[in-house]
């Protein structure tokens with residue numbers, strides 16, 4: 049058994065929350081620069097210019113990139129030979145609470161019915177996967193409400209196949225229009241079950257924007273969806289243009305012979321995530 | 327693209343010269359308000375009680391800012407998605423609200439109310455909260471403090487950069503998605 053101190057996890061998670069909310073990931077920044085150069089509409093170019101300036105300012109001043117610092121989502125790969133006295137969940141939650149407090153990040157969690165703010169952004173949404181070995185990896189994603197509200201899960205019929213999937217995704221982005229702060233990033237979960245498809249869809253958003261899926265068939269599907277969605281012409285902030293979507297990331301999982309679950313997680317351009325390993 | 331520098335409170339004359347696509351640099355006092363605050367405003371109206379600010383000529387900014395760090399008037403302060411306030415906006419426009427500021431589409435009811443009551447919908451750049459906060463020079467909570475980020479704040483803005491998304495004549499700036507079928 050390898051022991052990892054809860055206090056170390058808490059400190060690292062707090063730091064990660066503050067850093068991810070003020071520092072735009074390099075791959076996202078690269079896409080903004082590309083968009084600023086290549087976007088076909090002046091209004092779209094101007095949005096990219098503002099987003100780059102916003103990123104610089106956030107980094108300098110440590111003001112959050114976006115006021116919606118999101119619900120805090122964590123994906124944990126916990127080695128089966130790791131022991132955390134006090135518990136991993138508690139260590140992560142305490143780190144999140146400290147990070148949101150000390151980083152002056154917005155607390156956006158509330159009771160679903162009374163709408164009373166929980167005050168400290170709890171609960172952290174923590175997904176733990178047990179893996180072999182004695183390592184611990186924690187990925188954090190700040191997920192805003194505006195883009196999350198535009199996400200959908202549907203249960204297609206197997207007969208609808210790839211064409212049905214494509215149609216649903218394009219339709220979803222078209223209906224969302226300017227609402228989720230385009231240019232968006234799409235996490236697509238195909239297969240699994242009613243609860244598993246959206247899990248892998250969102251998790252796919254942890255991938256780098258410019259990575260290429262190891263399976264060439266899936267890589268081609270991602271390209272095909274990206275092209276189809278960008279044909280919509282919604283553009284940055286819905287003002288028109290060729291950059292409606294920066295990247296499509298697909299995750300596949302086997303499903304029931306009767307089903308074709310599909311989840312579309314819409315992520316906004318403020319795609320904040322970081323990871324830490326122990 | 328025409329650019330106007332306007333001061334709040336906004337007048338009918340201000341609104342009448344604006345068209346979808348115009349750039350507006352807004353100056354003066356605006357009020358923050360989003361989901362929970364709107365609900366409370368409706369409760370006050372239903373009870374026949376006064377609102378915490380003068381609605382005539384007012385501009386409401388759909389924003390829930392992040393906490394102000396020491397030495398700054400406000401934290402990050404970009405717009406939230408506006409459709410969630412569609413249920414409330416027509417009533418407020420009828421009572422004199424001249425502008426709302428947010429991001430994303432509005433309902434037909436809101437667009438109709440803006441034409442009837444001479445009002446506009448401005449878009450601010452979503453996800454540019456750090457940048458937009460530079461134009462907010464002062465901010466204080468004036469109502470519903472218990473709502474935290476959703477409290478109503480009186481904000482002073484200087485050359486706050488906006489785009490007219492919906493004007494008072496039925497004009498709209500957003501690109502229509504190009505769908506084959």
Ligand code: SF4
Nearest residue numbers: 114192194229316453
């Ligand atoms: S959708 Fe994203 S960028 Fe837009 S306001 Fe929400 S968190 Fe911020």
